[in-house]
Amino acid sequence: MSRRTRLAGALLALATTAAIAAPPAVQALPEDWYPESVAIGPDGAFYVGSWRQGAVARLKPGVAPKAEVLVKPGANGLANGQGVLVDAKRRALWVCSGNSGFTTVPQTPSALKRYDLATGAPRASYAMPDAGYCNDLAQDARGNIYVTDSFHPRVLRLAPDATALTVWKESPSLAGEGPYKGLNGIAIDDGRDIYVSLVAAASHLLRIGLNADGGAGEVTRIDAPRVMKNVDAIRAWKPGRLVLFESNAFGDGPYGGQVTLARIDGVKLGLRTVVGGLNDPSSGAVLGDRVYFIESKYGLLLKHKDDDAAVPRGVPFDIQSRALPPD
Secondary structure: OOOOOOHHHHHHHHHHHOOOOOOOOOEEEOOOOOEEEEEEOOOOOEEEEEOOOOEEEEEOOOOOOEOEEEEOOOHHHOOEEEEEEEEOOOOEEEEEEEOOOOOOOOOOOOEEEEEEOOOOOEEEEEEOHHHOOEEEEEEOOOOOEEEEEOOOOEEEEEOOOOOOOEEEEEOHHHOOOOOOOOEEEEEEEOOOEEEEEEOOOEEEEEEEEEOOOOOEEEEEEEEEEEEEOOEEEEEEEEOOEEEEEEOOOOOOOOOOEEEEEEEEEOOEEEEEEEEEEEOOOOOEEEEOOEEEEEOOOOHHHHOOOOOHHHOOOOOOEEEEEEEOOOO
């Protein structure tokens, strides 16, 4: 299973600088949500995709901590809800739709989906070329959407007025090991470099230069001091600082995941654990000096791949937060 931003520069910087009240420390999601990705809007609202329900929930600031289902299950062919991105300028909500199974809605070919940010109404769908897998996404200052492909070593791009995804960067240097040889998380640091992670557990991230003309530069390996536990999502915090969500997707226990602060020093990563002992923390978002994260609890699904009736019902999910350590 493929498990697990200029977006963190455009989206998270926008959310960080917005004059909004801090959300509660813990916010409840719908039962049996099995969340995969989190994004924050300019008003401080959280958007959380469901890997099982094929839907997106919204939690508005200043409202009782109860989520509303904004994108209805299966709307616009959404199956496994993967990466979520808020595009406030175009009043759009972008969602990667996967096709890994385990859903309560019909399976459809993996694609990038667009919805109305206010109403959740379907707006468009963009197929993944060559039967690729849309995992996560980021946006630059020009409005280009960058998408990681978990089945191929490449990053795709959707220009603001384009009608189809095209290959932005493909290289053997972006290939991982195992059945999913492609990419997972993605973030844009300070509008200059794109960082991506492999689906497989690895001791490095990969940096792709973002040229002034929007073209792709070279791929550089950024080494960490240890093997990271499946970096499912990446968020840019400050220039040279990333927040990594290590889901431990292919680990040997449910509570091996963690949220990690990464300091970029040339071609090296310095790592500092923010919170550990988490149950599949596949994604999160940064608001000010706090990180908000989910626990996806995917093990409860994977144990019952061939018997959906045996999947536990009434499983609770929420968004939690921690203060990021002083820089």
